[in-house]
Amino acid sequence: MQEAAIITLKKHELSVTDTRKKILQFFLESAGALTHADIEQQMGEAFDRVTIYRTLQTFVEKGIIHTIPSADNAIRYALCKDNCAAGHHHDDHVHFLCNDCGTTYCLDHVSVPKIKLPKGFTANQTDLVVSGVCHKCEA
Template sequence: MKGLERRLLEKQINPTAMRLVVLDHLVKQTNAVSLTDMELGMEKTDRVTLYRSIRTFEEHGLVHRIEDGTGVTKFALCQPDCTIDGHHDLHVHFYCINCQETHCLPKTQIPEVKLPGGYERQETSLLVKGLCSACKK
């Protein structure tokens, strides 16, 4: 748990027992997960506490939310450069139409998008759909 505790402290999050359990669960995931996935995958959680932990993580730049077009919000751990001041990793997300899993592609950055005058960006997201490397085989 030591590494997990440090990871929370680095993001200025108080490492409560519940938050450590949630983080421990998140680091074991290989794809983005919904609140329901997390709830089912963890023992002794209730949705409210879980949701609060995720909100805190999101506000402190530890996780980010992903809208993958399925209508269910999913969450994944952020890259180290996200902080309480904001999310800075603009990577592409990939939704596999076969296994229906959503993956972060941290090495695939979203290209700069030019906006017409008068428009102000708040966030940018880019979702690519197709077959993931495991399903492509």
């Protein structure tokens, strides 16, 4: 069943290609966020590395996925919720990064508090990243 992926692609005015379907499907099936490496591994030899880069880029531009800040070097991508439109600053997320297994969780139910900024500063997006140990990895 990959209807959902196709519908999402069409909704965002993207051609429906094999690569896009498979990668989007992978996101839909994954609980957390994915790095480029995760996807490359999962897809095996099926697609060129370059294609994956470009697909992720496209998805970000169209507002299908968004990037999650992290202190380590890896860019993580996660599905946007429906109300998340391209170009706009999205709804602000709270993310949890497990230091043990490396999984990134989107904590949708927790809301990001408003931060009071110094004069002259304008907030556009607020990212809150909590790192620690997730429920699967606790001793």
